[in-house]
Amino acid sequence: MLLVILDRLKWLNKPYFLYLGIMTYPLYLLHQRIGYIIFDNLMGHYNKYLILVGTISLMITASFIIVKYISARLSNYFEKYPGLLIDFFLDIRTKPGSIETDKVNNIQNSMSDN
Known part of the structure; x- marks a missing residue:
């Protein structure tokens, strides 16, 4: 020290x-x-x-x-993408204050393609 x-x-x-x-x-x-x-x-x-x-x-x-x-x-x-990942893994679609649905769907599609 x-x-x-x-x-x-x-x-x-x-x-x-x-x-x-x-x-x-x-x-x-x-x-x-x-x-x-x-x-x-x-x-x-x-x-x-x-x-x-x-x-x-x-x-x-x-x-x-x-x-x-x-x-x-x-x-x-x-x-x-921390918010997107949290919403994806918790399967949160749309709630007040949550991220937009299309962003979650885009991340789900990109993860399923890979």
Whole structure:
């Protein structure tokens, strides 16, 4: 905390460090369950160090794919259309103060086409 207060951590303010920080959450969600499954199923058949390196590589790759291809698209979509998504999933058509029906129908059609 002292280094933060004294502003000595400017070298950490790089885009790749930010991207690595973003990758930690999917990595956190994936590593324990999938790691245990891999270790339990492969431990008696292969070298434990090979399994460890393979599991680490797989988890980092999976986290990268989730951040790059899934989370980025979903976050843009959720930022752009939060009201439309709420109305769509709650199946609200028209109520006073709600969004227009044609917008909800458009989002439903675009989601069903994909």
